[in-house]
Amino acid sequence: MKQRWSRFKEEMALILRGYRYLAGAGSRQMLICYAGEAALSALIPIINLYFSGQLIDELAGSRDVNRLALLAGLAAGINLVLLLIRHFCTRRKEGLYTTMWNDMYMLYSRKLLKMDYQDVEDVRVQEKLDKIKQLQNWGGRGLVTLYWAVSDMVEGLVGVLSSMALALGVFLVPVPELPGLAGVFASGWGTVIVIALLLLSFVVFKLASDKSTQVWDSLADDMTLVNRLFMYYHWTLPNDHKQGKDMRLYNEARVMKQEMDEYNSTWGVMEKKRSPTLGWIGAVEAAFPYLLSASVYLTVTAKAWCGAIGLGGVVQYVGAVSRFAGSLQKLVNRFTGLLSNNEFLRGSFEFLDRENTKYQGTLPTEKRLDNEFLIEFHDVSFKYPGTDSWALRHLNLELRIGERLAVVGRNGSGKTTMIKLLCRLYDPTEGEITLNGIDIKKYNYDEYMALFSVVFQDYHLFSFQLGQSVAASVQYDKDRVLHDLKEAGLGERLGTLPQGLDTYITKDFDDAGVEFSGGETQKAAIARALYKDAPFLVLDEPTAALDPLAESEVYRRFGEIAGNKTAVCISHRLSSCRFCDRIAVFQKGRLVQLGSHDGLLSEEQGAYRRLWDAQARYYAQEKIDMGGILD
Numbered sequence: 001m002k003q004r005w006s007r008f009k010e011e012m013a014l015i016l017r018g019y020r021y022l023a024g025a026g027s028r029q030m031l032i033c034y035a036g037e038a039a040l041s042a043l044i045p046i047i048n049l050y051f052s053g054q055l056i057d058e059l060a061g062s063r064d065v066n067r068l069a070l071l072a073g074l075a076a077g078i079n080l081v082l083l084l085i086r087h088f089c090t091r092r093k094e095g096l097y098t099t100m101w102n103d104m105y106m107l108y109s110r111k112l113l114k115m116d117y118q119d120v121e122d123v124r125v126q127e128k129l130d131k132i133k134q135l136q137n138w139g140g141r142g143l144v145t146l147y148w149a150v151s152d153m154v155e156g157l158v159g160v161l162s163s164m165a166l167a168l169g170v171f172l173v174p175v176p177e178l179p180g181l182a183g184v185f186a187s188g189w190g191t192v193i194v195i196a197l198l199l200l201s202f203v204v205f206k207l208a209s210d211k212s213t214q215v216w217d218s219l220a221d222d223m224t225l226v227n228r229l230f231m232y233y234h235w236t237l238p239n240d241h242k243q244g245k246d247m248r249l250y251n252e253a254r255v256m257k258q259e260m261d262e263y264n265s266t267w268g269v270m271e272k273k274r275s276p277t278l279g280w281i282g283a284v285e286a287a288f289p290y291l292l293s294a295s296v297y298l299t300v301t302a303k304a305w306c307g308a309i310g311l312g313g314v315v316q317y318v319g320a321v322s323r324f325a326g327s328l329q330k331l332v333n334r335f336t337g338l339l340s341n342n343e344f345l346r347g348s349f350e351f352l353d354r355e356n357t358k359y360q361g362t363l364p365t366e367k368r369l370d371n372e373f374l375i376e377f378h379d380v381s382f383k384y385p386g387t388d389s390w391a392l393r394h395l396n397l398e399l400r401i402g403e404r405l406a407v408v409g410r411n412g413s414g415k416t417t418m419i420k421l422l423c424r425l426y427d428p429t430e431g432e433i434t435l436n437g438i439d440i441k442k443y444n445y446d447e448y449m450a451l452f453s454v455v456f457q458d459y460h461l462f463s464f465q466l467g468q469s470v471a472a473s474v475q476y477d478k479d480r481v482l483h484d485l486k487e488a489g490l491g492e493r494l495g496t497l498p499q500g501l502d503t504y505i506t507k508d509f510d511d512a513g514v515e516f517s518g519g520e521t522q523k524a525a526i527a528r529a530l531y532k533d534a535p536f537l538v539l540d541e542p543t544a545a546l547d548p549l550a551e552s553e554v555y556r557r558f559g560e561i562a563g564n565k566t567a568v569c570i571s572h573r574l575s576s577c578r579f580c581d582r583i584a585v586f587q588k589g590r591l592v593q594l595g596s597h598d599g600l601l602s603e604e605q606g607a608y609r610r611l612w613d614a615q616a617r618y619y620a621q622e623k624i625d626m627g628g629i630l631d
């Protein structure tokens with residue numbers, strides 16, 4: 001018993017935590033409006049029942065005009081005031097509705113944005129979030145349940161208390177002894193039967209609610225993958241125009257159809273599994289309030305039959321009883337629903353409470369105008385979480401101040417991984433990376449990140465206005481943005497944009513937006529890195545999408561663009577490496593060569609020489625095939 005009580009207290013504490021969370025997330029007003037509207041919705045009919053009973057008794061009895069007028073006036077006045085307040089709450093609530101959903105989604109997106117990057121990439125974390133969203137959108141479970149529960153809980157509670165107050169009289173009226181069933185219900189036994197049914201209802205509601213929770217939860221596990229496929233096939237693929245070309249050229253609609261058929265049959269099986277159980281649970285839940293009402297109706301009828309209560313009393317009590325049954329069902333249903341929802345609430349909090357495990361240092365980074373920052377990799381090795389193979393092994397490397405370092409190597413040799421470690425998106429599995437002699441983990445993470453401007457291979461520009469995208473900010477320095485766009489080679493194109501920096505990239509938010517070509521988008525991404533003006537400039541395949549002239553321009557002016565920054569450039573175009581001070585050659589996760597272009601070329605058996613020869617041969621062949629057109 002003690003254990004049950006402490007379990008119950010735990011459950012209640014979790015529900016309260018949920019409400020505090022929502023109120024803290026900006027939904028306090030919304031919750032108050034919900035509660036106000038619900039309380040008045042329950043109270044108004046009860047007040048009307050009371051006045052109806054009084055008016056009928058007066059009409060059937062002394063028919064005093066003054067008292068009739070007073071009762072009618074009071075009823076109308078109270079109704080008017082309460083209806084106005086309720087209307088206000090409803091309107092306000094509707095106005096806050098969008099904000100509420102915004103707050104709800106923001107809770108999760110804010111958490112994702114602050115989460116360690118390695119967790120965001122982790123498919124298990126993604127699955128957890130998918131499950132939360134799926135339960136929220138389909139079953140209305142999790143935090144969102146607390147919103148809907150406010151209405152029913154308050155309406156139910158106010159309804160139960162007020163109808164009990166109104167109906168109490170029927171159980172207290174003294175009655176003469178009556179024969180048969182009427183005697184049972186008119187006597188104290190009627191009250192006992194009502195109370196027994198009431199208690200039984202609680203038990204049945206709780207059992208039914210537990211069962212339905214079990215069904216939902218087991219389905220949620222099964223459905224997570226199906227739901228992801230659903231979103232991918234029905235939403236991501238058809239709606240992302242960038243996928244449209246491949247979809248058509250490779251007739252991928254065929255694959256989609258097959259997958260959708262598969263999905264539909266899985267869905268059908270799930271539905272079949274769910275429907276009967278949830279159906280009978282609903283039927284049992286609905287039956288009990290009716291049994292309860294029937295027993296009170298019998299009590300009222302028996303007492304009215306023997307003349308213990310008048311016509312007005314019958315209207316008042318019958319009305320109160322039916323409201324009581326409805327309110328009780330609502331209250332118990334919602335309350336047990338809230339308790340069973342705790343299972344999902346726990347899932348939401350597990351996600352929201354997930355601690356960042358990445359060590360958060362406190363040291364501020366030095367603010368150096370001379371960019372005297374020295375980064376060193378000390379015997380660094382790295383495995384991606386959940387994998388057994390080393391993506392990087394025993395890396396020792398120094399990024400010298402102000403130097404231009406090119407990083408080359410075959411696909412999968414660990415180049416991008418090195419950049420991810422450099423920016424602390426991941427921490428080394430072994431070894432350490434230092435900045436000016438201190439382990440980078442000890443620095444304040446945000447300050448450390450501020451040292452890097454990176455253009456990743458899979459860079460992403462948001463569909464904002466061009467100026468805002470480059471500055472990554474709503475307010476920005478226009479002259480600097482213009483300068484950096486020109487530096488990145490987008491100056492000429494900028495002149496053709498009717499709205500200049502205010503032009504939206506893509507048509508997602510504006511019909512007049514521009515769809516940049518792949519190369520133009522890459523130039524804008526380079527401009528964004530330049531605008532950040534961090535001491536380290538890291539470019540991962542920065543010219544993959546550029547035309548030959550634009551590419552040679554970027555490399556020719558690489559030194560100028562990088563200024564006094566330390567620049568790291570990953571590239572498969574080895575000719576571009578000639579512009580760099582040193583070249584690091586990676587092979588199967590290891591740094592196998594490090595030196596200048598000329599030095600590395602002179603090592604005839606070296607990896608760099610092999611890569612160079614392979615590429616040079618290709619260009620020489622192309623030159624022959626094209627009959628010297630390129631000369």
Ligand SMILES: Nc1ncnc2c1ncn2[C@@H]1O[C@H](COP(=O)(O)OP(=O)(O)OP(=O)(O)O)[C@@H](O)[C@H]1O
Pocket residue numbers: 121384385387391409410411412413414415416417418457
């Ligand atoms: N998120 C990840 N999870 C698990 N393994 C990964 C992940 N990202 C990369 N890898 C693996 O790590 C190894 C190194 O990948 P990395 O992206 O660093 O190669 P790269 O040299 O940049 O290749 P490329 O030239 O193709 O861009 C590869 O074997 C790759 O499959």
